[in-house]
Amino acid sequence: MDKVYDQKTVEEKWYQSWEKKGYFQPEINPNGKPYAIILPPPNANGDLHFGHAMFTIEDILIRFHRMKGEAALWLPGEDHAGTETQFVFEKHLSKLGKSRFDYDRATLYKMIYEFVEENRGKIRNQMQRMGFSLNWDRLKYTLDPDIVKVVYKTFKKLFDDGLVYRTNRLVNYCTKDGTSFSDLEVIYEERKDPLYYIKYGPLVLATVRLETKFGDTAVAVHPSDKRYKKYIGQELEIKTVSGKTKLKVIADKAVNPEFGTGIVKVTPAHDPNDFEIGQRHNLPMIQVIDYSGKLNEKCGKFAGLRVKKARSVIAEAMQEKGLIEKVDYDYTHRVGICYKCKTVIEPLPLEQWYIATKSLAEKALKVVKNNEVKIFPINFEKIYFNWLENIRDWNISRQIVWGIQIPAWFCESCKKWTVTEGETLDTCLHCNNSTLKQDSDTFDTWFSSAQWPFATLQTTKPGDFEKFYPTSVMETGRDILFFWVARMIMLGIYVTGKIPFKDIVLHGTVLDPLGKKMSKSKGNVVNPIEIANQYGADAIRFALVYGTAFGHDQSLSHPKLQAMRKFTNKLWNIGRFIIDFAPENAKHLDSTGIPNINKKSQDDKQILDNLSKTIKTVTQAINSYRFHDAADVLYKFIWHEFADKYIESSKDRRSEVQPILEYVFRTCLELLHPFMPFITEELWQKLPHKEDSIMITKWPETRIPAN
RNA sequence: GGACGGUUAGCUCAGUUGGUUAGAGCGCUUACUUGACGUGUAAGAGGUCACAGGUUCGAAUCCUGUACCGUCCACCA
Numbered sequence: 001m002d003k004v005y006d007q008k009t010v011e012e013k014w015y016q017s018w019e020k021k022g023y024f025q026p027e028i029n030p031n032g033k034p035y036a037i038i039l040p041p042p043n044a045n046g047d048l049h050f051g052h053a054m055f056t057i058e059d060i061l062i063r064f065h066r067m068k069g070e071a072a073l074w075l076p077g078e079d080h081a082g083t084e085t086q087f088v089f090e091k092h093l094s095k096l097g098k099s100r101f102d103y104d105r106a107t108l109y110k111m112i113y114e115f116v117e118e119n120r121g122k123i124r125n126q127m128q129r130m131g132f133s134l135n136w137d138r139l140k141y142t143l144d145p146d147i148v149k150v151v152y153k154t155f156k157k158l159f160d161d162g163l164v165y166r167t168n169r170l171v172n173y174c175t176k177d178g179t180s181f182s183d184l185e186v187i188y189e190e191r192k193d194p195l196y197y198i199k200y201g202p203l204v205l206a207t208v209r210l211e212t213k214f215g216d217t218a219v220a221v222h223p224s225d226k227r228y229k230k231y232i233g234q235e236l237e238i239k240t241v242s243g244k245t246k247l248k249v250i251a252d253k254a255v256n257p258e259f260g261t262g263i264v265k266v267t268p269a270h271d272p273n274d275f276e277i278g279q280r281h282n283l284p285m286i287q288v289i290d291y292s293g294k295l296n297e298k299c300g301k302f303a304g305l306r307v308k309k310a311r312s313v314i315a316e317a318m319q320e321k322g323l324i325e326k327v328d329y330d331y332t333h334r335v336g337i338c339y340k341c342k343t344v345i346e347p348l349p350l351e352q353w354y355i356a357t358k359s360l361a362e363k364a365l366k367v368v369k370n371n372e373v374k375i376f377p378i379n380f381e382k383i384y385f386n387w388l389e390n391i392r393d394w395n396i397s398r399q400i401v402w403g404i405q406i407p408a409w410f411c412e413s414c415k416k417w418t419v420t421e422g423e424t425l426d427t428c429l430h431c432n433n434s435t436l437k438q439d440s441d442t443f444d445t446w447f448s449s450a451q452w453p454f455a456t457l458q459t460t461k462p463g464d465f466e467k468f469y470p471t472s473v474m475e476t477g478r479d480i481l482f483f484w485v486a487r488m489i490m491l492g493i494y495v496t497g498k499i500p501f502k503d504i505v506l507h508g509t510v511l512d513p514l515g516k517k518m519s520k521s522k523g524n525v526v527n528p529i530e531i532a533n534q535y536g537a538d539a540i541r542f543a544l545v546y547g548t549a550f551g552h553d554q555s556l557s558h559p560k561l562q563a564m565r566k567f568t569n570k571l572w573n574i575g576r577f578i579i580d581f582a583p584e585n586a587k588h589l590d591s592t593g594i595p596n597i598n599k600k601s602q603d604d605k606q607i608l609d610n611l612s613k614t615i616k617t618v619t620q621a622i623n624s625y626r627f628h629d630a631a632d633v634l635y636k637f638i639w640h641e642f643a644d645k646y647i648e649s650s651k652d653r654r655s656e657v658q659p660i661l662e663y664v665f666r667t668c669l670e671l672l673h674p675f676m677p678f679i680t681e682e683l684w685q686k687l688p689h690k691e692d693s694i695m696i697t698k699w700p701e702t703r704i705p706a707n
Numbered sequence: 708g709g710a711c712g713g714u715u716a717g718c719u720c721a722g723u724u725g726g727u728u729a730g731a732g733c734g735c736u737u738a739c740u741u742g743a744c745g746u747g748u749a750a751g752a753g754g755u756c757a758c759a760g761g762u763u764c765g766a767a768u769c770c771u772g773u774a775c776c777g778u779c780c781a782c783c784a
Binding site for chain 1 (some may be wrong): 709710711712713718719720721722723731732733734742743744745746747748749777778779780781782783784
């Protein structure tokens with residue numbers, strides 16, 4: 001053995017042979033009880049990033065349960081990631097001087113498909129580099145025909161049950177990306193914008209959005225606001241930049257009398273609040289901004305201007321006519337922006353498919369309240385409850401081509417919609433005319449992701465669903481608790497009648513070394529594969545769980561990685577001492593695996609005793625998702641008890657205690673294996689052993705007779 | 708406006724139901740390195756556990772409040 005541990009050769013050595021021998025298949029323990037984790041499917045088009053390195057937690061669980069003799073299945077998947085991928089592709093197009101408008105739907109789809117195919121598999125290699133024991137035979141892709149079929153079926157069922165409906169209301173629209181988004185995909189930013197106090201007839205009101213004034217259909221005050229009581233119900237004549245117009249004054253409790261002058265202009269087509277006021281008062285909707293973010297023909301001479309430009313041009317025109325009383329330039333408010341391209345989100349009226357979430361959310365709440373589904377750490381329960389209790393209906397239509405096209409057909413003759421399970425319709429089921437047109441929109445990616453646990457297990461191998469559903473654990477980042485986890489519970493229960501998983505385990509975020517969130521725009525993204533190449537995959541895996549309470553954020557720390565690299569070197573040298581430097585006359589561990597020596601000293605008894613305690617603690621810690629406890633105990637025991645004390649003190653009786661050294665060390669490797677798969681396999685192979693691999697040897701606790 | 712997390716040695720962080728002199732890694736000091744260890748071992752310096760109250764025989768740990776940092780949720784024009 002080399003004096004210094006060379007992680008590169010060792011870590012390249014084992015993965016393929018493990019996979020070839022079928023260790024990643026649950027069938028390796030045919031009679032074990034089922035234990036399943038569905039991998040949160042990474043973007044098929046992407047690279048491994050640090051969030052994915054946290055899959056280590058899932059690998060620890062899977063390897064641990066596999067060693068306990070369970071039929072452990074870790075099911076890999078890849079996500080087509082609709083908007084994400086299409087936007088990446090559009091960037092790629094723009095570098096070529098093209099845009100999505102240069103192609104028809106089918107061509108664009110085909111191009112993106114090929115673009116993704118070129119990159120698929122890249123991330124697979126990277127996950128293998130990390131040692132993830134995923135069952136690749138069962139790999140699923142969100143665009144696999146059988147998955148798509150499941151998604152269609154769910155949509156049809158929802159439609160038939162009246163839980164999917166189509167309606168025209170304001171959506172969060174990104175005029176740059178050309179699609180609507182769900183509420184979750186809008187992020188808010190504090191912005192400073194001028195607040196204009198404008199004259200509306202005899203009244204003065206405050207607004208930021210001057211450019212929507214062409215869409216005003218009323219002026220509103222609070223019903224009990226004494227200042228304006230006499231105006232309620234009146235029709236005001238208003239002088240504007242383009243002539244005179246008339247607006248009615250209405251009373252609505254949504255108006256805050258404290259803000260501005262206590263008066264608002266009501267623009268139902270361009271503001272969510274105003275939309276609701278409009279509904280209550282039967283106001284007409286006048287759309288004055290189009291889907292490209294420009295004022296339309298209703299705005300007279302301002303037509304064609306982009307919103308931002310229009311605002312300043314109109315302000316100038318109004319100043320000239322003396323229609324602006326004052327401007328507050330220090331006004332800050334929160335503005336919704338596109339999470340992807342940071343464009344200001346425009347609330348625009350658009351017909352979309354919605355899921356009625358109320359009844360689904362109630363059930364999703366109940367299963368967590370009943371403890372049928374448990375969330376770790378527990379404080380996320382409150383956040384989960386809060387979201388579901390206030391949930392709004394979910395817009396699942398997206399105006400992009402990359403994704404699953406919605407299987408709904410509109411009949412031009414009878415103006416009715418028909419939904420199918422994916423079959424193409426030739427004639428309308430309502431009126432028999434053949435004037436059908438399929439909805440050009442695609443599903444929100446999260447709509448298909450929300451079905452992932454059952455969609456995958458129903459389409460892998462016969463019997464998988466019956467055996468592994470509900471799965472044991474859903475382990476993922478806490479940032480997608482709403483996007484994904486809550487929705488999986490809602491749709492999982494709805495479609496299968498059962499919860500999709502029993503435990504939800506949420507890990508924290510890995511931040512950059514300065515404690516900032518990693519992001520491409522900040523340029524502080526670190527590639528975990530490079531870290532693995534530098535320190536070893538085992539070291540990075542251990543570093544991710546060691547020293548930070550599970551569930552908390554942590555900063556990437558090079559000193560810590562260095563320390564973990566040293567730990568692997570320490571392990572290597574313990575192995576070298578025990579194996580290479582064994583005296584020639586030494587006894588060895590026999591096939592029973594229990595060290596059988598005549599006279600045990602106090603030291604011997606103590607190390608064996610402490611080993612048992614370590615086994616117990618590590619087992620308990622993993623069972624309760626306290627991975628940092630397990631790592632800490634292992635590190636301390638191996639280095640500071642076994643190496644520093646026991647090995648040192650036993651050097652005089654070396655040949656006598658060799659079996660104990662071998663036994664304790666081998667057990668340590670087994671306990672460490674879920675955390676550090678590569679080095680433990682390498683060293684374990686050099687010690688006396690029975691099974692072919694440490695991966696399939698029995699977890700130490702299961703071998704200890706109860707006492 | 709709500710909610711959650713954090714605040715412990717110079718730095719990065721542990722500290723599960725409250726219990727003897729508060730821990731680790733890195734860094735620092737001093738010796739050793741005699742048969743495994745790009746080193747390792749042994750010993751050591753270093754903390755008013757954010758702040759203010761309270762409960763208790765006893766609090767980093769429980770309760771109340773405050774400050775600062777971070778995150779999430781919410782339609783304030």
